[in-house]
Amino acid sequence: MNEARPPTSPPTPVRANDPDLADDAHGWKSAYVHIPFCARRCPYCDFAIVDESSVGTTDHRRYVEAVISEIAMEERFGPLDAVNFGGGTPSRLQPDELRQILDALEHRFGFVDGVEISLEVNPEGCGPTVADELAGVGFTRVSIGAQSFSDEILGVLGRSHSAGRIGDVVDSARAAGFRSVSLDLIYGHAAETDRSWERTIDRALALPIDHVSTYALTVEPGTPLSRDIVAGAGAPDEDIQADRYELFCERSSEAGFDRYEVSNHARSGHACRYNLSTWAHGEYVGFGLGAHDHRWGTRSRNHPRLDRYLRDVESGIRPRLGSETLDADAQARDRFMLGLRLASGTQLTTLAAVFLGSPVGERLLDAGIIAVENNRVVVMQPMLTDAVAREALSVSADHC
């Protein structure tokens, strides 16, 4: 069935943090499909998901139909450089259901040669058969929600897989022939120790993978994690998270990975195109519950509630929650703010120049927190990116 897809081209030999790649990515077009279903909600998650442990198994078929209808309603866009299925847990859909959505996307927008088609999977739902089927459907990249190689940490994170299973899933993915295999890791839970994080790093980097996303555990308001912390459980410590982050950057770099964004590391040619495109302020369409899109200077967002989403789509209207048109200034600010997250930095625009010339900009340069490299502003201490962005946005707001 995958004869319909163009053959995947070999990895382009560009480093993940090459500035040219980021500039190219600004012109890419991509699509995001949100698959909201989860076996249950993880205690730290505040995403738009459908927790099937509390609402029962939902009608996946009906959701797939709705997404396909939504795709059909979309205006001309594309061809697509990248497609990403996120969630939720996209692997809770049958490979055939995913294929139908992919077919609809290709039919509507077309794919470029060498398109990246990525999805997130959970280790427990991705054995050898599933991996083969997903690759057969046309996925070129898989991002495995490993999170940790400590069973204790997996337990406190509410994950149902065991650490021992992750290696098998990576092997299955490799055997199935995905072009890129990525692991997601979460660090900095109060129950985590230096030792357990170090073991997680070592075990992850020993696997045949091309990409790692490492996320500092974030306490989102309203989540069970946040309630536990209010009730007295340990909160993540920012200094410890910074230490863990630095350790990961050091080890992954030794293992041949380039950090190309705050939380993302890849071997040459394996940077995630979809992610790069969003950080480069590229354009994308979003489908499904709570999905966002950004095209032609407008950002829109879909309803995050399943019933509202289905009702709108089935009545033939776009399930929008709202949209915002960005003026040139807001676009410049978004692009600058997003670009700061990239290891290759953000272009030296007027906004950036005003910031660099301000007292706070000069102090940040002096302190080595930011630098100017290849006519780009680069945050040298990625864990301080938001602080830098805050100062820069403030300086440029005062300047206007």
Add this chain to the structure above:
Amino acid sequence: MDQSRIRNFSIIAHIDHGKSTLADRLLERTGAISERDMREQLLDEMDLERERGITIKANAVRIDYTGDDGVEYELNIIDTPGHVDFSYEVSRSLEACEGALLLVDAAQGVEAQTLANAHLAIESGLEIIPVVNKIDLPAADPDRAAGELVGVLGGSVDEVVHVSAKSGSGIDELLEAVIDRLPAPEGEPRASLRALVFDSYYDTYRGVVALVRVVDGSLSEGDAIQLMANGENLTADEVGIRRPSIERTGKLDAGEAGYLITGVKDIDLIRVGDTVTHSASPAAEALAGYAEPRPMVFSGLFPTDGDDFERLREALDKLRLNDSSLVYGAETSRALGFGFRVGFLGLLHMEIVRERLEREYDLDLVATAPSVEYVANLTDGSKAVVQSPQDLPSTAVLASIEEPYVKVMIITPSTYIGTVMELVQSKRGEMGEMNYLSTERVELHYLMPLSEIIFDFFDLLKSRTRGYASLDYEPDSYRVSDLVRVDILLNGQSVDAFSTIVHKDRASSYGRSMVRKLRELIPRQLFDVPIQAAIGSRIISRETVRAKRKDVTAKCYGGDITRKRKLLERQKEGKKRMKMVGSVEVPQEAFVAALKINDE
């Protein structure tokens, strides 16, 4: 009205002993106010007075009352503030009266302020009716309270009137006691006019409204009048009384209290304590005036946004129209920019002024830690007044420093004597006399440096005596003390707004606590921020606010990028409420950190 049918009196009470409720009840009982218009604390007109349940400004209200003898009387209630900060207001209200009701809570008994104000009333020659309020409270012990009142005032317990201002019981007896026991005014109706200005306030439309008590003669609208202290000649445009709303009567006779409007807009022209007389036939001698209220506590007030300096000046000018005790002058701080050094009667006064400036004038202010007024004796024999620690002359020319001492009176249950003594000694207090009010309650007298009282003394006293002790104080004298200035440096730069003058023995512990407190209050920034305490060039303590290491959200995907940008922008806006001191962001509360430190 015939003076024999006039009674002018104040109600003296400690905060919360029910003075305003009693005034409300008297107004209601005599029909001065209908139940429909009744609201609580009728005489307290300021929002802040109602909210905090305190009286700040004096007020005068006339009520008509027909006694059991069938005679119609005119009663003027001159309301007085109950807090120690405002005792100067009390003393001048008392000058306008012949009598006072000394009100005591049946559960609490006599408190320090009750006693202090009772002494003021006795010194002013007032007849006093002791009143025990809240007799219906479960915890009430009216007999003990009455016993304490008799202990203070003399007389017999039979003279104590028992009331419940809340339920209204005993109010009739109290009104009868007022007409029977308080003396009528005894001015000379046919003599030249002498009217005492006992308070004033500013009305946007009418200008300065003076509250006056006519002692001799009479005052009518259209009279050409003269203010005896400054010789200013004016015309009485409008004369009347308050009930409590304004009622224009056109005339005030000897013995009566009311208001006078002259069209004057400048509050300094009609000074409280001055005597009003007729220009054509002036009285030979003015009435005894009042001492000017002396500010005891000074603090710097700075607008968070430097552009608001002029607005702050205008707001202070307007506040002063109703609060002649407020004094201020422009002050410049390297750290905080342009602002004002403001003198206050006490900490409550300071809090109230600041709150009114922020609320009524929509200003965002940084206040520096309060300080007292020091006198620096210089080596050349001259003296310099120091209202702000940053103005202290350098040690090279400084011979000694004098600080203000106050006479402190504390009333406490006798079980807490030891605790109170220990606290007072830790604050450099010197024991004076000690009197037992009853077997359970004792009155302690001390001499203490004012600077030790203005920070946390009152809070400590309350917490260590489970709220039972009460405090009053009055200025005593200046004395030479071994004082030093402790400076605080942020990022190596001395921050003038943090400088404080403290006793030498406490300097090290103060420096340590202050530096520790600032480390807690100053948020981590993008750079290390060293905080040091120093006496002169000698560093006595040091801490560092470490640079923050993580300030980034882990994920930022296609999702809410706009939300993310707006969040960053909002967070930065929030930070603008901080003061940039050099390159350090300092939260506003840090400038009063000295108020919050606990010495070990």
